[in-house]
Structure formats: C-alpha cells, structure tokens
Amino acid sequence: MGMLGAMGPVARPRVVLAVLVALVFSGCPPYCEGLGLQPLQRQHHGYARAPPLSLRPAPPSLRPSPSANGFLRAPRPSALSSQRLPPLRAVDGLRILGNDGLVFLATTVLVIPLTKYLRISNVLGFLAMGFVLGPRGFGIFRDLQDLDVLGEIGILFLLFEQGLELTLERLRSLAKFAFGLGLLQVILCTIAFGVFPFTGGVELLEVVFHSRPALVSITRPDEALIIGSALSLSSSAFVLKVLQEKNLQNARTGAASLGILLLQDLAVVPLLALIPVIESQLYGTGTVAGFDELGRTALVELGALGGVLAIGSLVLRRVFALVANTRSSEAFVAMTLLVALGMGEFTDKLGLSSTLGAFAAGALLAETNYKAQIEADIQPFRGLMLGLFFMVTGATVDPFVVMRDFPTFLGLLGGLILFKATIISALGYGLFGLEKEEAVRVGALLSGGGEFSFVVFTLAEKLEVLPVPLAKLLTAVVVASMALTPVLDFCGDKVGQLLRDSPEEMGELEESLLLQNSEPDTRSPVVLCGFGPVGQTVASLFASPDLQEVDGGIPFVAFDKDPARVTESRQRGAPCYYGDASQRSVLDAAGILEPRGFVVVHSEFEERLGAVRRLRDQYPETPIFSRASRLNQQLLLKQSGASYVVPERDELSIRLGAAVIDELFGAVSTDAKEVAKRRLRASLDERSDRIMGVLRQAEGDADAL
DSSP states (O other), rough: OHHHHOOOTTHHHHHHHHHHHHHHHTTTTHOOOOHHOOOOETTTTEEEOOOOOOOOOOOOOGGEEEEEEEOEOOOOOHHHHHHHOOOOOGGGGGGGGGHHHHHHHHHHHHHHHHHHHHOOHHHHHHHHHHHHSTTTTOOOOOOOOHHHHHHHHHHHHHHHHHHOOOOOHHHTHHHHIIIIIIIHHHHHHHHHHHHGGGGGHHHHHHHHSSSHHHHHOOHHHHHHHOOOOOTTTOHHHHHHHHHHHHTTSSSSHHHHHHHHHHHHHHHHHHHHHHHHHHHIIIOOOOOOHHHHHHHHHHHHHHHHHHHHHHHHHHHHHHHHHHHHHTOOHHHHHHHHHHHHHHHHHHHHHTTTTTHHHHHHHHHHHTTTTHHHHHHHHHHHHHHHHHHHHHHHHHOOOHHHHHHHHHHHHHHHHHHHHHHHHHHHHHEEEEEEEOOHHHHHHHHHOOOOOOOHHHHHHHHHHHOOSSOHHHHHHHHHHHHHHTTTTTHHHHHHHHHHHHHHOOHHHHEEEEEHHHHTTSSSOOTEEEEEEEEHHHHHHHHHHOOHHHHTTTOOOOOOOESOOOOHHHHHHHTTTOEESSSSSTHHHHHHHHHOOOOOOEEEOOOOOOOOHHHHHHHHOOOOOOOOOEEEEEHHHHHHHHHHHHEEEHHHHHHHHHHHHHHHHHOOOOOOOHHHHHHHHHHHHHHHHHHHHHHHHHHHHHHHHHHHH
C-alpha cells in the first residue's frame, strides 16, 4: 500500500493537502510543473498573485515516474540543471521597498545620532539628507513613489498622536491662548497671506524682487487659501525644542506658544479634509450649484463621521480592554495600528480625508487608561514613517528654482517672518495680556513655517492646485524659516528686552517668571512600577495626610499592565495608568520627563529584574527601589542597578516579632521597641551585605577559572 495507504482516512487528505500547499508556495518551478501547477510569479516589488492552476501536462523530462516501491520518483538532477531555483532569502521582503528603502534605513541610523550630537531637530536632518540623496543631489534615490506612500502613513500616525494629546485637561489649561490667540492668529495669517496676491503683492514682488510673473501669478481663490493656510502654521518640533532648552514651558511665553501650536494642529485636520472636497465639488462644477453640492456633501460626510465617533467611543474602550487582558504586546501594537490606519481608511471611503479619521481615532483614545502605552507603541512607526516623509520632501527641493529666483526666495522668506511675527505679537500684547517682551518673543518664535506646511503643499501639488515651481519655492522658504527658528528666538529675546518700558516692568516680569517656574513640577513624580498590593500600600504611604501637611505630599504616578486593576484604581482616585513604566517612551508620553525615583514592585521576580535593568540603562542617575523574597534575588537586583532592595523575609520577621511584643508584652515602651527594630534591621543589612560579598567573590573566582 505504501506509506500513504498505511495512513488513516482522516490523516491522508491532510498530508496530501499540506504537500500541495507547500509545493505551490515554495516557488520551485520544476516540481510545481511536474504536478501540473504554476508557481508564484515574482515581480520587482515582491510576489504577485499566482495565476490560475494549469492542468497542462508537464514536460517528459520533468514528469515524475513511479518507482518500484510505489513512490513517485523525482526527476534526475540533469533534468533540473537548466532550471534555476530562486533562493529563499529573508532579505527578499525588503525588496518591496527596493534599494531606496535600504538607503533610507541606513540614512536613519546616521541622521538620528548626528542630529542629537549637533543639537538640531531630526526634521532638519531628514530634509537635508533627502536633498543630498535625491535626484538633484547624488541621485541615490531613484523611485520616490513607493517611499512617498509610506511617508503618508507617517502623517496618519502624526495626526493620530495629535489626537491622543487632545485631553480635556490640556484643552482647559491652554484654552485662553489656544481658542483665543491661536484661533485669531490662524485666521488673520491665512487672510493676510491669502489676499496678498490680490492686493498688489504680485506687483510688489515683480518690481522690488524682479519676480517672474509666471511664477508668482495667482488668480484662483483656492490657490490663495492653500498658500495662506499653509504659511499660517508653525513648527512644533523646532519650537518645543527651543522651549525645553530655555526652560520656558511653565512661563507665559511657553504657555502662549503651546496654545497657538495646539490650535494650529487642530486647524490642520479640517483643512486637509476640506481641500480635496473643495477641489472636487466646487471647482469640478464651477457654478453656484457647486456650493450647494459642497454643503450637502459636507453635511452627509460629517454626519457619517459623527456616527462613527459615537459608536467608536463605546466600542474602542472595550476592545482595548480585551486586547490588554491578553498581556500580549504584539496584539496591543497590532490593535493600535489597526485603529489608526483603519479609521483613516474608513474616512477616506466616506470621501473625507484619511488624516481626519486618524485624528478622530486618537481623540477617542485620549481619555482612556491606555493613552501612554498606545503613544509609546506607535512612536517608532510614526518616527520612521514621518522621517521618510520629510526625506522625500527634501528630495523634491529644487536648488535650481531657488538659485534662479533667489531674490524672490529672500522676499518671500522675509515677508513670511515679518508678517507672521507682527500679527502674533500685536495680538498677544493688545488682546491677551502678554507683556511686550513676551509678545515679541512668542511672535518671533512662531514666525517660521511648520511640518504641516509640507503636508498641505504636497496635497496641493498632487491635486494640481499650485504650479509645481511655486510649490517647490514655497517648500524651500518653509525649510529655511524652520532652520532659522533658534536665530529668530534669539532676535525676539533681544528685541523684547529693548522694548521694556521701565525697570519696574522688568522687575515685575522677572518676578512673574520666577513664581511660575517655582510651582511644583508634576512632571517629576515618584514612579510606581506595578500597582498590586505592595504598590498600593506604598502609594497609601505617599498619600498619607501626615505627609500632605509636610512639603505638600509626595507626588507619584503608578503604572500597571492589568486593565482591571488600573480601572479599579482610577475609580478610587489613584493616578494609575496602563503601560510598562520601564519604557522611557511610555513615561515621556505620560509627560514624566524627570522622575525622582522608581519603585519596582511587580509580583513576578523576572518582571522586576527586567524592569530594573531597563530603567538603569535609561536613567543612570535616578534611584531605583525594589523588593526581593530571597537573598539571591536581592543580589541580582543589586547587580542589575537597584539602589535599594528591601528583603521581604526580614521585614516580615521584624513585623511578626513586633506584633508578639505588642500582644504579650505590652509593658515594653515604644522607644525601646523602635530601638530594637533599628538594631535588628542594621544587623540584617550587615549580614546580607556580607553574604552578597561572598557570593560576588565566588562568582569572580568562577569567571577567572
């Protein structure tokens, strides 16, 4: 019967099916053809869908023949010598991106450390490297279309992350500057830059800067709207870096800047959603009826989006809770990516912008317990894809356009900075209570272009709204203005100091800044890694009323990966969040920039040990406290970087002995018991240190052998 005949009736079909599937997907043409099958065809961008199965007979040389024992005999090697078997290599997967993808990965490895060393923004580094490696540089990047698609995914992740930051607390804290100063700034700057071509601006450029009419001539309102709205935006990456370096986040200068940036981020979402709708509906008809159609389309699509948001607010929390309960980081990351990209795809099917869907998905998750972990998980993908977008943008910069129209370039750059700084400074000083120095510095700091300006110009170029030479020139203007952000802040600071009215005003301003910077910094709490029974007991001590009376209490934040425990703790009012606190990205996403210390109290020892090692690598100078149930665990935690390890057995023994004394020998004074406890703890610590010293020496001798 042979081996197949010896198998049972259930096992036999499974084996045959497995063999057929393996042959079809192995990519081995001779053997596939021997069975009358067509293998997968390879294309230059990966694997294509296999053609329909063919039942034509195989060539005689490749046709298998039965052997004496009944098995099929494979063709002789000589018959296969003319057939080249494709190698199965893992690197073939990277060929989906082509050589440009490998160049990008290598460039990223170079750009990130270099920009950190030079203390400049990664955005500027990616733009510069894109220009150097692009078609107008060394020409290493050949086909930018595939890279551009991945770069657009980075924009979705960026909008998703912006939605995650849209918490009610943040909106309340920045409401005055965001919805007051920021809203007016965006509206007035858009109007100013938008009407400039129709109020003598084109003639001014032609007369003063000898601009070519074909380059700067703008006749359609949609062109003016796109240019005005894009130039009204500022760079979050560059501005936030300056604020952090100058320690201005808590000052009114920082609050006003952050409020304006928040409103600009919010304004980008409807802008990116409306531009394609306006182009397809309004300019597709060119009649008044186009306005009616535009209004109806907007109402229908926004209604559909509202329904999706209502359903999503009810479903997403439960779905993330189910995924988090699996304790699988892979499933959690996959769910995060699915929500960000899936929501973008869904809104795109509705006719709205995919960026609007990604932003809405982030906003739905902003108030959940999973916000910090979600932001940490998506950060690497967002960073890579966004870096790719900026590199592609840099590759499209045409230096010949800038050199040919260099006077126009300087005029547009100077006009952007001057107009924008004047509008922001006047609004801040005249309507929103900023001092002259503060208003001028905020205006100078935000007078450049921003990352989303590239997004708007890229969208406009794809929709063929802006002439390509003008879009490239404006992109170069935005790049130059972003690079000048530190210089503009320096100039704004110096000009602001010259505009101080009197020494009294200067003294009041400095006193105000000192008071603002002396407020308790809630970004430097003690971090509890694990919020089980031990972590909750430690938190109760930190929140004790006795400690609240002394020094305002001990600020702390807890993290745990048990969703039910996190939900229960937050219902009791504890500052507990879902996430792995041993990841710096999680703490950064939660706004914890400089933790005072870590208390690692996970229930499992291996989890505690891994957390201590990761934290020590990321925070070399920060104290780390942990617990151990055995002496060897105490030694391992110490060797991994723990500053202080509490032996559970020793503390249990001391508390047990104290309970016996209290119950049976109540006459013993409290002071005597405390002295005895201190001496016993000191003795136990000395014994532990002595034993650990012996263990270290033994390990050293073993390594020497």
